[in-house]
Amino acid sequence: MRRMMIVKAAVMAAGFAVASVPLALAHEGEVHSADASPAAATAKTLPMVAGEVTKVDAEQGKLSIKHAAIPNLGMDPMTMVFKAGDPAMVKDLKAGDKINFTADKVNGQLTATKVEKAK
Numbered sequence: 001m002r003r004m005m006i007v008k009a010a011v012m013a014a015g016f017a018v019a020s021v022p023l024a025l026a027h028e029g030e031v032h033s034a035d036a037s038p039a040a041a042t043a044k045t046l047p048m049v050a051g052e053v054t055k056v057d058a059e060q061g062k063l064s065i066k067h068a069a070i071p072n073l074g075m076d077p078m079t080m081v082f083k084a085g086d087p088a089m090v091k092d093l094k095a096g097d098k099i100n101f102t103a104d105k106v107n108g109q110l111t112a113t114k115v116e117k118a119k
């Protein structure tokens with residue numbers, strides 16, 4: 001039971017849909033999760049990623065961020081839209097702000113879960 005939870009967390013951290021992991025793959029999943037145990041740990045402590053806010057959509061609660069690579073999402077540097085994890089983010093930020101932030105998939109939406117202004 002516990003092991004399954006860990007496998008699931010590792011898969012989610014990798015950003016894959018977990019709805020239908022076939023039971024036949026459970027064994028491979030175990031091996032993989034052993035390899036990826038550091039990744040499972042980062043699911044709780046997400047890596048800070050450097051970025052620059054390019055647009056703030058206060059109405060939609062969304063931020064466009066030109067971001068560096070996001071290891072926990074397997075994402076290369078790019079500019080894209082994130083849901084603001086906290087409504088306060090769209091009030092505190094403006095285009096051009098340099099930030100450090102954490103990103104994760106929350107309810108299927110790529111979300112900036114924590115944002116700090118860079119100095």
Ligand SMILES: [Cu+2]
Pocket residue numbers: 067075076077078079080
């Ligand atoms: Cu991206």
